[in-house]
Amino acid sequence: MIDIKDIRDTARDMLTKGEARAVIGYRRGSRGMLAEPAFITNLEQADELVWDPTCFHNLSLYLVEDRKFLAHLRKTANAPIAIVAKGCDARSIVVLMQEHYFKREDVYIIGVSCEGTGVVDERKLAPLLNGAHATSAAFDGDDFVFTTAEGEKRLPAREVMADRCLECRNPFPKEHNAVFGEDKTGRQLAEPFAALTRFEAQGNSARWDIWSRHFDRCIRCFACRSVCPMCYCDECVVDSISFPVTAETTAEDKANRIRWIERSAVRSENITYLMTRAMHLAGRCTDCGECERACPVNVPIRLLNNKMEREAREKFGYEPGASIGGSSLVASFLDSDPGDFIR
Amino acid sequence: MSKKRTGVFVCHCGTNIAATVDVAKVAKEMAGENTVAFTQEYVYMCSEPGQESVVQAIKDNKLDSVVVTCCSPNLHEKTFRDNAQRAGINNFTVEIANIREQCSWVHKDKAKGTEKAIKISRSVVRRVNRNKPMDAIAVPVTRRAMVIGGGIAGIQAAIDIGNAGIEVILVEKQATIGGRMLQLSETFPTLDCAQCVMSPKMVEVNRHPKVKVMTYSEVQEVAGSVGNFRVKVFKRSTFVDPDKCKLCDECTEVCPVVVPNEYEHGLTARRAIYIPYAQAIPASFTLDEDACLGLNPVVCGKCKDVCETGAIDYDIRSQTVTEDVGAIVVATGFDLYDQANIPELGGGKIEDVLDGLQFERLCSASGATHGHVLRPSDHKEPKDVVFIQCVGSRDPAKHCAYCSKICCMYTAKHARLYKKHCPDGRAYIFYIDIRSGGKGYEEFVQRTMEDDDTLYLRGRVSRLYRHNGKVRVHGTDTLTGQNVEIDADMVVLALAMVPSKGTAEIAKTLKIGRDKDLFLAEAHPKLRPVESITGGIYLAGAAQAPKDIPETVAQAGAAAAKVIALLSQATLSRSPLIAKVRRSHCTGCGMCVEACPFIAIRLEGGKAIVNEALCEGCGSCSATCLRAAIDVKNVTQLQVYEMIEACLA
Numbered sequence: 002m003i004d005i006k007d008i009r010d011t012a013r014d015m016l017t018k019g020e021a022r023a024v025i026g027y028r029r030g031s032r033g034m035l036a037e038p039a040f041i042t043n044l045e046q047a048d049e050l051v052w053d054p055t056c057f058h059n060l061s062l063y064l065v066e067d068r069k070f071l072a073h074l075r076k077t078a079n080a081p082i083a084i085v086a087k088g089c090d091a092r093s094i095v096v097l098m099q100e101h102y103f104k105r106e107d108v109y110i111i112g113v114s115c116e117g118t119g120v121v122d123e124r125k126l127a128p129l130l131n132g133a134h135a136t137s138a139a140f141d142g143d144d145f146v147f148t149t150a151e152g153e154k155r156l157p158a159r160e161v162m163a164d165r166c167l168e169c170r171n172p173f174p175k176e177h178n179a180v181f182g183e184d185k186t187g188r189q190l191a192e193p194f195a196a197l198t199r200f201e202a203q204g205n206s207a208r209w210d211i212w213s214r215h216f217d218r219c220i221r222c223f224a225c226r227s228v229c230p231m232c233y234c235d236e237c238v239v240d241s242i243s244f245p246v247t248a249e250t251t252a253e254d255k256a257n258r259i260r261w262i263e264r265s266a267v268r269s270e271n272i273t274y275l276m277t278r279a280m281h282l283a284g285r286c287t288d289c290g291e292c293e294r295a296c297p298v299n300v301p302i303r304l305l306n307n308k309m310e311r312e313a314r315e316k317f318g319y320e321p322g323a324s325i326g327g328s329s330l331v332a333s334f335l336d337s338d339p340g341d342f343i344r
Numbered sequence: 345m346s347k348k349r350t351g352v353f354v355c356h357c358g359t360n361i362a363a364t365v366d367v368a369k370v371a372k373e374m375a376g377e378n379t380v381a382f383t384q385e386y387v388y389m390c391s392e393p394g395q396e397s398v399v400q401a402i403k404d405n406k407l408d409s410v411v412v413t414c415c416s417p418n419l420h421e422k423t424f425r426d427n428a429q430r431a432g433i434n435n436f437t438v439e440i441a442n443i444r445e446q447c448s449w450v451h452k453d454k455a456k457g458t459e460k461a462i463k464i465s466r467s468v469v470r471r472v473n474r475n476k477p478m479d480a481i482a483v484p485v486t487r488r489a490m491v492i493g494g495g496i497a498g499i500q501a502a503i504d505i506g507n508a509g510i511e512v513i514l515v516e517k518q519a520t521i522g523g524r525m526l527q528l529s530e531t532f533p534t535l536d537c538a539q540c541v542m543s544p545k546m547v548e549v550n551r552h553p554k555v556k557v558m559t560y561s562e563v564q565e566v567a568g569s570v571g572n573f574r575v576k577v578f579k580r581s582t583f584v585d586p587d588k589c590k591l592c593d594e595c596t597e598v599c600p601v602v603v604p605n606e607y608e609h610g611l612t613a614r615r616a617i618y619i620p621y622a623q624a625i626p627a628s629f630t631l632d633e634d635a636c637l638g639l640n641p642v643v644c645g646k647c648k649d650v651c652e653t654g655a656i657d658y659d660i661r662s663q664t665v666t667e668d669v670g671a672i673v674v675a676t677g678f679d680l681y682d683q684a685n686i687p688e689l690g691g692g693k694i695e696d697v698l699d700g701l702q703f704e705r706l707c708s709a710s711g712a713t714h715g716h717v718l719r720p721s722d723h724k725e726p727k728d729v730v731f732i733q734c735v736g737s738r739d740p741a742k743h744c745a746y747c748s749k750i751c752c753m754y755t756a757k758h759a760r761l762y763k764k765h766c767p768d769g770r771a772y773i774f775y776i777d778i779r780s781g782g783k784g785y786e787e788f789v790q791r792t793m794e795d796d797d798t799l800y801l802r803g804r805v806s807r808l809y810r811h812n813g814k815v816r817v818h819g820t821d822t823l824t825g826q827n828v829e830i831d832a833d834m835v836v837l838a839l840a841m842v843p844s845k846g847t848a849e850i851a852k853t854l855k856i857g858r859d860k861d862l863f864l865a866e867a868h869p870k871l872r873p874v875e876s877i878t879g880g881i882y883l884a885g886a887a888q889a890p891k892d893i894p895e896t897v898a899q900a901g902a903a904a905a906k907v908i909a910l911l912s913q914a915t916l917s918r919s920p921l922i923a924k925v926r927r928s929h930c931t932g933c934g935m936c937v938e939a940c941p942f943i944a945i946r947l948e949g950g951k952a953i954v955n956e957a958l959c960e961g962c963g964s965c966s967a968t969c970l971r972a973a974i975d976v977k978n979v980t981q982l983q984v985y986e987m988i989e990a991c992l993a
Contacts, residue, residue: 100933101947234971236929249928259972259985281970332938332968336852 002140003113003182005052008085011111011179012047021083021109025063027056034135034147038063050085052113054138054145057120057163059289060084061093061230068103069233083109087120089165091174092287092322093230099325100285102233112174114182117143118158119166122294126161130154159190165290165303167191176325197307213268215300221266221274225292225302231285232278239274275305283309284330287322348473349381351407352465353398355389355414357444362387364448364457370413373462379473381405390420395427402431409437409472413465415444434477436920436978441468467987474986475978480917483957485571486670489907490515492563492850495523496542496893497675497885497900499549504904505673506554510911513667514549515577516559517846518607520624521546523677524886527607529707529715531893532757533788539710543623550625559626562846564664566854567943569960570880571670571916581662583639584617586628588655591619595629595647595656603635609702611712611720617647617656621710631656671880671907674854674864675900676847678886681736681744681840689735689808689837695721696815697808697835700754707761717765719834725766726833730817731755732805733775736840744840746861749890751838752779756792758836763796771798772830774805774819782892801828808835841890855941856881864888874903882906921977922959923966925952929973936965936974 008026015021023042028049030037036055040063041047067082086094091112098105121138126147133149140146145161147154159167166172168191173184192198200208223240226232239262246255261277262270286306293303313319316339319330352374356362371383382405386394389412401407410433412424417440425435443461451457487510491502494516502514514521525531526546528538549555558579565576599615607620616635619628637644639658648656680699683692690697696719698706705711706718719726733751736743752775759771778800780786792798803820810816814831821828843863851858856876857865864887867875874882882903885896910916923936923945932950944958945965952965952974965974972981 100931100935101950102931102933234929234931236971238970238972247928249926254926254928257982259982261985328938329935332935334939334941336848 002116002142003052005050007181008052008111008113009047009050012041012050012083013044015083015109016042016044016047019080022078022080023067024050024083024085024111025060025067026050026085026111027052027058027060029137034138052085052140054118054121054140054158054162056085056087056113057291057294059090059093059228059230059291060086061090061097062228062291064094064097064103064108065230065233078107081107081109083111085111085113086174086177087113087115087289088169088172088174089287089289091176092171093289095176095322095325096285096287097230097233099322099327099329105325110174110177110179112177112180114174114180114184115166115169115172116140116182116185117188118145119162119169119172121145121161122163125163126156129156129161162190163290163294164191164196165288165293168193168195169288194307194311196301197304197311200301200304216268216271216275218298219266219271219275219300220298221271222297224295224297225300226278228291228295229282230289231282238281239277275300275302279305279309282306284313284319284321286310348379348409349405349407350377350379350409350411350469350472351382351384351398351401351405352377352380352469353389353394353401353410353412353414354383354385354465355394355412356385356387357389357415357448358387361414361444361448361461364451364454365443365461366454366458367461369458370443370461370465374411374413374465374469377466377469379409380469382407389414390423395423398424398427399431402428402433407431408433409475411439411441411465411468411472413441413443413461413468416440416442416446434479436478437472437475439468439472439475441465463991463993466993467990470986470990471979471983474980474983478920478977481920481956482915483571483918485911485913485916486573486668487511487911488513488667488669489671489673489911490563490573490575490667490669491673491675493523493675493677493885493887494518494521494557494559495675495677495885496525496545497677497887497896498523498673499545500897500900501673501675501884501904501907502549502555503545503552504901505907506549506552508904508908510554510908512552512555513577513669514555514557515561515563516557517562518620519560519582519630520620520626521549521557521559522621522623522625524701525893526621526623527609527701527708528704529709529711530757530761532753533782533784535757535760537709539621539623539708546623546625557625558665560630561665563850563853566672567958569918569942569958570878571910572957573669573672573880575667575669575672577665577667579663579665581633581660582628583631583633583656583658583660584629585655585657585660586626588653589628590653590655591627591629592652593619594650594652598646598650600644600646601635601637603632608705608712609699611702611705623710629655670911671882672854673882673884673900673903673907674850674856674876674887675884675903676850676864676887677844678841678890679844681842683837683839685743686736688806689732694808694810694815694835696726696833697837699837699839700751700758703758703836707758707765715765717762724833725769727766727769728814728830728832728834729759729762729769729771730805730815730830730832730835731758731771731773731838732817732835733773733838734804734840735837737838738776744842744861746840746890747779748838748841749779750841750892752777753782753785753788753892755836755838756780756789756798759798760792760796763798771796772817772832773798773800774803775800776802776804782894803828841886843887847887854878854881856883874899874906880910918957919961921961921979922956923954923961923963923974923976925954926973926975927951929971931971931973933970935968935970939964939968 012024027036028039135147137148145158173186262273354367354371367385371385375383421440425438428438429435441464447461489505490513491498492515502512505512531538561579564578567574595617596615599617601616602613604610605612605614617631709715737748780789801821803822805819807818815835817830819828856878859865866873867877884900884903930951937945942958944955963976
C-alpha cells in the first residue's frame, strides 16, 4: 500500500531543495470523488496531493504541455520537473524521451505502482452504486472503498477497474527516480488484449457494423488527440485548421498545405482520422486508455490502438516504452523481421 | 507560377500495351487535363522515330514538362530524360507513367485496363505539374577499387582493374588467396592441373604494382555510395611477420596443438601455426589465435622460441583499416550444401562418404594422400566408387530448387581421375540428367562413359549405410526400372553449391540484395548480370550463381570492365532527388535517422539534417516521419496527395 505521505514528502523535499521547479501530481477535484491533475509549485500545495483509484489521467501529457509552454515563452527550464507516474504513464514518458522530446535529466519521475489493482472505470462503477453518489475512493488491498451518502461501499477492484488495468502487463513504473508501492509485475487479472480478442471473435460483417456505427457517431471533437501525450505534433496531419505559421514557414508551405481530410464529421473523414491516429500511435501507444475515457460518445478507441500494439508485439516482439535508448518500431529494421507478407 | 505545358506521349509498345489498353483513349483523356498542352501516341515511343517525335514536339509546342506513359521507368526513364535535355528543357521535369508492368501486363479486361491506365497517367500528369527543374549533383570519384574475395573471380577482377592503372585492394578472409580453385586437383574439360594454372595468377596479382592484397581480412563496414565508398576492413593478426618468415617449417614441428585442417576439408590435421598450402600467398605462416594455447610465452611459446628469424611476435595486434574506394567487386564464392541436411545419405556421419571437394583433395598431388586415391577409413585403394549427382540440388521440396550447374561435369571428371589413379577400379555415377552444355563438355562426358567404362545409372539414391566394412548404396536405375544395390568402398556426393558462409553478412554490410536462393542478386537477370542493385557494387563468380571456372573468369572480367568504365569518369552525376527537411515541422524525434539505410541523416540542434552526398532519395525517412517533415524532392507530400486524388477521382 502506498502511503500518500511519502509522495507528499518527496514533493515537498524536491521543491525545498530546488531540485524540481514543479511537481505534477493529482489532487482532489471539485466534482465528487474524482482526482484532477495538479501542478504543485509551493510547499503548502504539496499536502493537496492524493493517490486513489480515480487518478486515471496520464500526467505525461503535462510534460508535453510544459515544454510547449516554455517554447512559447521562449524560456528554458532552470530545473527538472517532477511527475507522479503510474506504469503506463512512465512508459509514455520513456517513449517521449526515446523521441528526444525531452531529456532524461529534465524529468524526475515519482513512480507509483498500481500494485494489484489499477484505476476505476466510472462507467462500470455507476450501476453498482445504485445511483448513489460517491464522494471519495480509496485503495484497500484487492478492493476499492467508495464513500457515498449511504456510507462506505466496498467493491472488489476487478469488478470496477478499467479494462486497460485488468489487461495491464506492467503495472510498475520501471523507469523512475523514486518509486512507491510494491512491484507486482506479472500480476495477471485478465488476458492481455482480452477486450480486443473478444471483439475480434465476432465475424467481419458484425465488426464492420459496429465500427460503422462508431465512425458515424464520432463528432471529431479531438478529445482523444488532446488527451494523448503522443499527439504532440504542432500540426496534425489530419488537421487543416491549426496550421502553425512560424518564422520558418514558407509562403509555399502556406499555399500548398494538404487537406488530407475534410472538416465535416462524416464516416469517411472520421475513419481517415481514427485510422491515421492508430497508425501514428503504432509502437508509441502505451495503452494508458485516456483516449477512450475522454471520448464523449464512447468510441472504443483502445481497440484500434490495441490491435496495433498486439501486431507489434507478436510480429516484431516490440513493447512500446521498454527503453529510452531502444529503437523505435516503425523506423527500425531487423533481418529477423517477418517478411511473409511480401510476395 | 504560370501554368505548366505538359506533353503526354502514349506508347503502344507494339501490342504489349495496346492489346489491353485503349491507347487512343488514354491520349484523349490526358488532352483534357488542365496542364496538358500536347498529346501523342505512337507504336514504339522508345524507337528512334518515336524519340525524335518527342524532341520535336517539345520544341514545336514549347512544352516545359513531359509524361511518357509506357514501360517501367527502370527501362526508359533515362532515355526520355536525355531527350528532354536535347530538346532544351530540364530533364527532371520528365516522368514515366508505367502502364505496362503495372497495368497492361497484369490485366486482361481492356475496358478496365484502359480505365486504370488513365488513372495512372493522370496521377503522373498531376505529379509533373509540381515537379521542379533540377540539376544533377556532380560528385568527384575516388579512383580506387576494392575486390572482396580472393578466389579466381576476385584475383581476375583485381588483375584486370589493376592493368587499367587503377589501384585495387583485394580483401580475402582466409590466410591465403586462391579460394576454391586452389583446392581442386584437375579441371574439366582439359584436365589441366588447377594449381598450375592458378598459381601464376596468384603470383601476378600479388606482385601487381597496383594491387594491394589483404589476406586474413574481412570487410566490416561500408559507408557512402557509388564513386565514394568508405570501407572499414578488419585485418586479423597472423602473429607472423611475412617479411621475416623464411618458411622453414620449424614452428609447426614444435607446435603442440592439433586441429582439423579446414583447407583439406578435415581429411588431415594441422597445427595452430600453419601454412595452408605450399603455394600460399602471402608465403608466410599463420598463427591461429583460436587454436593456440594462448599467445603466452609462459604457457607455451615454443614456436616463438624456435623461430630463428624472429618472425613470430605475439604482440602483433589485429587492426581496422579504412580504405576509400569508388567501386567494389564482390566475389565471395561458394560453399557446399551442408551434408547434415541429408540424413538419408548419412548426414556427413558415414565414413568413406566424401563430398566433391574432399575428393579433389584426395586426387591433388598437394593433398592429404599426395595424389593417391585412398579411402580415409583404412588408407586402402577403393575398388568400387559410387558418385552421386544432384545431392541437394534440383529438390525444391527438401533442399535447393536450382541446378548447381557444374556437378555433371566435375563428377565426370572425378570418375576419370579415379580411373587414372585406379585403373582396375570401377566407377558408378547416379545422375538425373547430364547437363554438359559448354565448349568441349559433351565430348568430355562421352569419353568418360566410353573410354573409362564408367557406369552411368539414371536414378536417385535413397539410402547409404555402413555394411561389412563398405558403404551400401540403395538406388534405382529408372531406365531398367530396377533397384540397384552396390557395396561401395567409397561414395562421393556432388553436393549443391550454396553461397559461401558470410554472404548474408556481406550483403547486409554492402546493402545489396540476395535472390530467392540466397545468392547475391544481379540488377537485371539478362541485361545487368554483373551489377548489384546498389550502384558501384559489382558481382563476380559463384557468389552470384553456380558457375564454372571459365564463366567465373568471364564474369570477373566483365565486372572489372564496369569498374574501369565507372572510375574513368572525373565526376559522377548524382540524382538531385534527395530528401529535404521541413524544419518548421521537424520535432527532432530521430526516427528518420534510425530509418535511413544510408546513414545520411543526423540530428543537429534538435532538427534533422540530410547529408546530400550520402542521401540516395529512397524515401524511407519520408515514409517514417509522422509529421510530414521530410520529403523527397519531386516526390513531395503534396505531389503524393494529388496523385492519390487523381487515382481516386
